[in-house]
Amino acid sequence: MEYLVLNNGVKCPVIGLGTYMLSPADAENSVREAMKMGYSLVDTANAYVNERAVGRGIRESGISRDELFLSTKLWPSEYENSNAVDETLERLGVDYVDLLYIHQPAGNWMAGYRQLERALREGKARTIGISNFEGKYIEELQTKWEIPPQFIQVEAHPYYTQQELRKLLDRYGIRLMSWYPLGHGDKTLISEPVFAALGKKYGKTPAQVILRWHTQMGFTVIPGSRNVDHIRDNLNILDFTLTDSEMAEIAKLDRGARYYHRTDDQLAQFAAWRPSFEKE
Numbered sequence: 266m267e268y269l270v271l272n273n274g275v276k277c278p279v280i281g282l283g284t285y286m287l288s289p290a291d292a293e294n295s296v297r298e299a300m301k302m303g304y305s306l307v308d309t310a311n312a313y314v315n316e317r318a319v320g321r322g323i324r325e326s327g328i329s330r331d332e333l334f335l336s337t338k339l340w341p342s343e344y345e346n347s348n349a350v351d352e353t354l355e356r357l358g359v360d361y362v363d364l365l366y367i368h369q370p371a372g373n374w375m376a377g378y379r380q381l382e383r384a385l386r387e388g389k390a391r392t393i394g395i396s397n398f399e400g401k402y403i404e405e406l407q408t409k410w411e412i413p414p415q416f417i418q419v420e421a422h423p424y425y426t427q428q429e430l431r432k433l434l435d436r437y438g439i440r441l442m443s444w445y446p447l448g449h450g451d452k453t454l455i456s457e458p459v460f461a462a463l464g465k466k467y468g469k470t471p472a473q474v475i476l477r478w479h480t481q482m483g484f485t486v487i488p489g490s491r492n493v494d495h496i497r498d499n500l501n502i503l504d505f506t507l508t509d510s511e512m513a514e515i516a517k518l519d520r521g522a523r524y525y526h527r528t529d530d531q532l533a534q535f536a537a538w539r540p541s542f543e544k545e
């Protein structure tokens with residue numbers, strides 16, 4: 266495994282498993298199989314309504330707590346719930362998480378960020394992060410944080426490399442964790458000829474080339490999958506290195522084009538929605 270050293274000295278693996286849109290049964294299965302294969306990083310969220318299942322998958326895999334790097338996110342409906350962190354830990358079945366995000370800049374997100382800072386101070390989170398806080402939100406947050414975040418989780422892939430945001434992140438040593446790293450299953454991205462050509466050269470699939478590009482960009486990457494063969498492939502990306510000219514070739518795909526466009530109306534809806542948490 267390769268690791269990033271974060272701005273508070275904690276180490277995080279560069280590749281992990283995402284669990285967005287995985288049902289509890291799929292999440293449990295994917296997490297268990299991934300951990301047995303050698304993954305240690307797994308990313309979930311209150312909003313994915315699969316935290317209990319992720320916890321079960323972790324326990325079934327037998328991975329030791331020291332090896333595990335568990336990431337989750339508080340949803341806006343939880344930002345003013347002073348028990349939100351404890352309730353999240355209870356669902357996951359752990360005493361602390363390795364990374365705790367606030368998921369969206371919606372509702373009283375500053376109260377959410379204060380909960381992250383408190384969790385860090387109390388040892389309930391080893392690192393903290395912001396998700397979807399590009400632009401004015403991170404600008405505002407940085408005037409108010411007492412502790413800067415270690416991570417920002419945002420959409421990033423070869424069509425959208427977050428060039429502007431990365432300049433700001435460098436200033437604070439905040440690392441980027443890419444969501445939709447494979448375009449959320451979009452075949453256009455995976456079918457770009459450059460990935461097939463590089464895959465042929467290195468004996469890798471196009472998806473593996475894209476994931477290696479992420480890690481060489483300095484990102485941590487968390488592809489989602491319910492397919493055990495894909496999960497295995499996605500971990501098997503650290504035995505080749507794209508050259509500078511190959512990275513430059515891939516950079517030509519950057520169109521500043523996101524898949525997901527969030528509106529202010531959606532932010533208001535996010536603030537109003539409460540996940541129906543799994544009961545058991």
Ligand SMILES: NC(=O)c1ccc[n+]([C@@H]2O[C@H](COP(=O)([O-])OP(=O)(O)OC[C@H]3O[C@@H](n4cnc5c(N)ncnc54)[C@H](OP(=O)(O)O)[C@@H]3O)[C@@H](O)[C@H]2O)c1
Nearest residue numbers: 283284285444445446447448449450472488489490491495
């Ligand atoms: N913070 C946020 O707001 C936010 C938003 C979205 C996502 N996320 C996080 O980011 C993670 C990644 O995003 P995502 O899961 O939505 O999208 P993604 O990782 O870009 O794509 C997932 C899709 O790619 C397919 N796939 C995975 N590995 C593959 C491979 N080796 N070859 C071919 N296809 C492959 C999966 O299908 P199979 O199941 O068939 O493998 C699935 O359809 C999420 O799971 C979640 O943890 C965060």
